[in-house]
Amino acid sequence: MVFTGTPQQVPGEIPLRPMGFPSEAAYARFVRSAYDELSALGYPNALIGIRGSAATGFSYRTGRAFNDSSTKPSDIDLAIISRDLYERIAVIAPRRVNSKQGRTDPLKSSDELTVDLGIADIILRARSGTGQPSSIVVYRDLQTFIDRRFFVAVE
Amino acid sequence: MYIYAVFVSEKMELEDAANLCSEALGLTAQGGESDYAGVHYEIETSLDDGCSLSSNFAFDYEGDEQTWYTCDEEFSPNAVIVHVRTADPASRVLAFFLDRPELFTLRKPMAVYRGRERIFEGYPPIPEAVLRS
Numbered sequence: 001m002v003f004t005g006t007p008q009q010v011p012g013e014i015p016l017r018p019m020g021f022p023s024e025a026a027y028a029r030f031v032r033s034a035y036d037e038l039s040a041l042g043y044p045n046a047l048i049g050i051r052g053s054a055a056t057g058f059s060y061r062t063g064r065a066f067n068d069s070s071t072k073p074s075d076i077d078l079a080i081i082s083r084d085l086y087e088r089i090a091v092i093a094p095r096r097v098n099s100k101q102g103r104t105d106p107l108k109s110s111d112e113l114t115v116d117l118g119i120a121d122i123i124l125r126a127r128s129g130t131g132q133p134s135s136i137v138v139y140r141d142l143q144t145f146i147d148r149r150f151f152v153a154v155e
Numbered sequence: 156m157y158i159y160a161v162f163v164s165e166k167m168e169l170e171d172a173a174n175l176c177s178e179a180l181g182l183t184a185q186g187g188e189s190d191y192a193g194v195h196y197e198i199e200t201s202l203d204d205g206c207s208l209s210s211n212f213a214f215d216y217e218g219d220e221q222t223w224y225t226c227d228e229e230f231s232p233n234a235v236i237v238h239v240r241t242a243d244p245a246s247r248v249l250a251f252f253l254d255r256p257e258l259f260t261l262r263k264p265m266a267v268y269r270g271r272e273r274i275f276e277g278y279p280p281i282p283e284a285v286l287r288s
Contacts, residue, residue: 075188106192132187
């Protein structure tokens, strides 16, 4: 299943490749390993997403293209949509969630919270697989994620 | 084993803090730009020893309108937040921040992890027994 700004279902394949991933195969490997890891952590219903310029090709905020050579390297802005994971963060690190907005702060692999949660390796693999910096925001539910727009979500 | 520490500075701008650390350690401050949180910097000796510096705010959207919010509400949005992650107890990166309490203060106790297990939490120095375990 693939969602873009307008949700669209494409069963059985991963046809959209966000910027930064060198090949379809590399992107598919990253996605599958991330889902495997989330399942092993006890979040089998979690959804992975990618937001921002890696998903759309340009930054909605700055208007610049992904990895515009005149600017700093663009991040792979990852998202995990999982009520269970979001609620776990709300318990162990309540300062890191915004319950009104239904999402966490951006989390980096250097943040010990990602180790507590077991998701640091997902960030590190996005970085090693693309050569781009990376961080994750955890969203409470799919609608909250969709409401922020400018994303790709894959299953 | 990895050591994690979070520092906050309200005395410096993000770019100045990155430059100070970079010049003192002779390491490149690799900038990055996230649609989540704007500009940030990574300073590393290796993948197992380094830090990230970012501002204390992140971006959000309400419909097409861009908004922003303060991540750690105990500090100003322009505060610099530093996350250190190192496998080296003698890390120059970690020492840089610990040695400058007038500029960078620990936000909370440091933590030591073996895998996903937290084996120590507290303020420095980290006990030798923890580092040798």
